[in-house]
Amino acid sequence: MSTTALSRRNFLGGFGLAMTASAIGPQFSFAGNTQNGGPIILGTGNHKYEWVKNWVKLPPGMKIGSTHGGVVVDAKGHIYFSTDGEQSIMVFDQNGKYLRAIGMEWKPYEDGSGTHDMQINKEGNQEFIYLVSLFRNKFAKITTTGEVVWVKGHPDKSGVYKNKTEFKPTGITVAPNGEFYVTDGYGANYVHRYNANGDYVSSWGGKSTAAKEEGKFSTPHKILIDKRGPEPLVLVTDRANHRLQWFTLEGKFVKVVDGTEGDFLRLPSVLNILGSDLAIGDLAGRVTILDKDNKLVTHLGDGPDPKKRATNRLGPEHWVDGQFISAHGLSWHPSGDLYVGEWNLQGRLVKLKRVK
Structure with a gap:
C-alpha cells in the first residue's frame, strides 16, 4: 500500500465535515505585495510572521524528496526535517543552508515512507531524537548525529495487536520524567506509554465511534507534552475527529477542545509549544495558534481554495507563497520563528519568521 493511500484512508473519512465548516471562511491576516516581491506577512497582533520565500538552499543536484514527516530544533538552533527522500533527515541552519543528513537507517522503506515524526529531548548534557518509522512498524x-541508541517494535504486551504489522506509529513525545508516549494513528488508534528505561507500561484509546467518545480516537496522529499548566499533560491530535484531547501522564482523560464549530480546527495534525502559545499544523492547509487558554489567536497561511488542501500531489507550479496546502510537521524555534514541513510528494519546507 502506498503512503498516499494509507494517509488518505485514515483522514478522508472525516474530511467532509471539516470542509463544510471551512465555508465560513478563512480567519487570518494577509498583507504584502506578492507581485512586486514585497514581504508576505501572516497573522495578527503579536503573532505576525513573514513567509520567507525560497528559504531552503540545497547543494547543486540535491533534492528534498517527498515530505511526510516531522520537524525538530536542537540547542544550536539547527532545524531537522524528516523526509522520504535520499537524505532521510535533513539538517539546516536558520538561513536555510543545508548542513548534513542523518538517520540513513530510516530512509524510505518499501513504498517510500521514512520517518513520520520526531521529538528532540535533552538528557543530561546530550540531546537525543526520538522517532517513529510508520511502515517499519x-x-x-538516536543521537543528533544519527547513532542509534535503541529500536523498538510493536507493544506486544498491550494485547492490542495480532501481529506487528498492525502497529503503525505516527507520533512520539517525551515527558519531563523521562517516560515517553507513542501514538498508533494509522493502526489501532491507541496511545502507548513507556517508562524512562523503555519498558512498556500501559495503553489507552482505541477507535472512536460516531459519538466521538472522550478518550477514544480517530487518527491520533501526533502527540505532545503540554507543560503550560500546573501539571504536565499528554496532548493528542485526534485528527479525523477534528479535535484535541488532553490526558494525565497516566492516561486519564482531562479535557477536549472540539474544532468542528466555526472552522476552528479542520484536521489538526501536529503540535508544538513555545511559552504559553500552542501552534497546530493543520493538514487542511494552515497553521493555527492558540493561547494559554486554548483560545484562537490566529490562523496562518490559510489558502482560499478547499480543493488545494490536504493533498500531497500538488507540485511547485501550484504552490503559492503565503498559503499552506497540508501542514504535517511543525516546530517553533526559540527565536519565535516557525518551521513547517508539508505532506507533499515534491517536498515543501517552509519558514515563518516572527515579526517583532
Missing part, C-alpha cells in the same frame, strides 16, 4: 532513539 518501529520507533527509535
Whole structure:
C-alpha cells in the first residue's frame, strides 16, 4: 500500500465535515505585495510572521524528496526535517543552508515512507531524537548525529495487536520524567506509554465511534507534552475527529477542545509549544495558534481554495507563497520563528519568521 493511500484512508473519512465548516471562511491576516516581491506577512497582533520565500538552499543536484514527516530544533538552533527522500533527515541552519543528513537507517522503506515524526529531548548534557518509522512498524532513539541508541517494535504486551504489522506509529513525545508516549494513528488508534528505561507500561484509546467518545480516537496522529499548566499533560491530535484531547501522564482523560464549530480546527495534525502559545499544523492547509487558554489567536497561511488542501500531489507550479496546502510537521524555534514541513510528494519546507 502506498503512503498516499494509507494517509488518505485514515483522514478522508472525516474530511467532509471539516470542509463544510471551512465555508465560513478563512480567519487570518494577509498583507504584502506578492507581485512586486514585497514581504508576505501572516497573522495578527503579536503573532505576525513573514513567509520567507525560497528559504531552503540545497547543494547543486540535491533534492528534498517527498515530505511526510516531522520537524525538530536542537540547542544550536539547527532545524531537522524528516523526509522520504535520499537524505532521510535533513539538517539546516536558520538561513536555510543545508548542513548534513542523518538517520540513513530510516530512509524510505518499501513504498517510500521514512520517518513520520520526531521529538528532540535533552538528557543530561546530550540531546537525543526520538522517532517513529510508520511502515517499519518501529520507533527509535538516536543521537543528533544519527547513532542509534535503541529500536523498538510493536507493544506486544498491550494485547492490542495480532501481529506487528498492525502497529503503525505516527507520533512520539517525551515527558519531563523521562517516560515517553507513542501514538498508533494509522493502526489501532491507541496511545502507548513507556517508562524512562523503555519498558512498556500501559495503553489507552482505541477507535472512536460516531459519538466521538472522550478518550477514544480517530487518527491520533501526533502527540505532545503540554507543560503550560500546573501539571504536565499528554496532548493528542485526534485528527479525523477534528479535535484535541488532553490526558494525565497516566492516561486519564482531562479535557477536549472540539474544532468542528466555526472552522476552528479542520484536521489538526501536529503540535508544538513555545511559552504559553500552542501552534497546530493543520493538514487542511494552515497553521493555527492558540493561547494559554486554548483560545484562537490566529490562523496562518490559510489558502482560499478547499480543493488545494490536504493533498500531497500538488507540485511547485501550484504552490503559492503565503498559503499552506497540508501542514504535517511543525516546530517553533526559540527565536519565535516557525518551521513547517508539508505532506507533499515534491517536498515543501517552509519558514515563518516572527515579526517583532
